Amino acid sequence: MSDTTKLEMPVRGGNILAVNPPALATDERKGLTKKEIAADHPTWCPGCGDFSVLALYFKLIEKRKVWHENITTVAGIGCSSRFPYFVQAHGAHYIHGRALPFASGISLTRPDLHVFVFGGDGDAFSIGGNHLNHTARKNIKMTYVIMDNWVYGLTKKQTSPTSPLGFKSKTDTWGAVDHPINPMKQLVSAGATFIARTTHTNPNHVLQMMEAAMDHDGFSVIECLSECVEFYEGAFDASNPRKGGVFNTVPTDHDVTDEMAAYKLADAAFPGYFGIFYKVNRPTKNANETKINAGAQEKSKGLKDWQILQKNFDRMK
């Protein structure tokens, strides 16, 4: 979209507020450098996978030339959810599991922002599981990076919904007995329109997935394996060729619009496949609401706030 295109956003009082969609740098104004994007120093344990995900988020902002005022970084609670502290732009460190409804409000009211959400497997699939399902089916435009380490890191080693069977933690001292969820299958069934899988040990691939997700007009989700070296060391070695594992990308003949094919890919045993599993176009809630608002605006054109209210009350009689 050109940065001169205007979106019309209805506001209280019957006015129309014209806002620019997410802008990109021009010759007049340069893109940001990593130094300009970085805020506080991350406080993660040395070797934590989250460092590389943050570095790649900076790289994405730098490469795609997004300015401070056009990005917002939202997160819940967890080690991975510390992201907003480290980015020099709009952002909010919100309630555990509630990042998506908060980000939805931003996305629906501020089409001039790229909305990015970061969080952990607990935040996404445990306490925030319901919000994940509803944000996916509503197809609200944003990019959600789930940093999956198969454990609750911040609270020091409890079983998470993605912990494999037998994982010994403070909540399952004899080993996890509950069947873990399969993130890819869950996201497909919830109705997400862009679903990808990557791992922090392959920086080029992470960046590639982030770029594709950012360009998707809808709810784009990436499951990014991000090792917790403190409480689940070596969890993802089987996916890391430097540790003797294998990194298999999604086969080139995979049809990303085929839901059943996405389930099939997701069924592969760990380390499975990496890449885009599913990508379809479906109207976003953003677009649907803009249409509804424009219709309502048209009907109440020229009326004062109290007159609109009076009309509503009259209708309710």
Ligand SMILES: Cc1ncc(C[n+]2csc(CCOP(=O)(O)OP(=O)(O)O)c2C)c(N)n1
């Ligand atoms: C409402 C609420 N419940 C529980 C907690 C405690 N808590 C904080 S982070 C967390 C889990 C973190 O795990 P995850 O989301 O996987 O993130 P990670 O630290 O592994 O990156 C829990 C249970 C909380 N802060 N708020």
Ligand code: SF4
């Ligand atoms: S506890 Fe785990 S997830 Fe948290 S900072 Fe340390 S290594 Fe990273």
Ligand SMILES: [Mg+2]
């Ligand atoms: Mg976790």
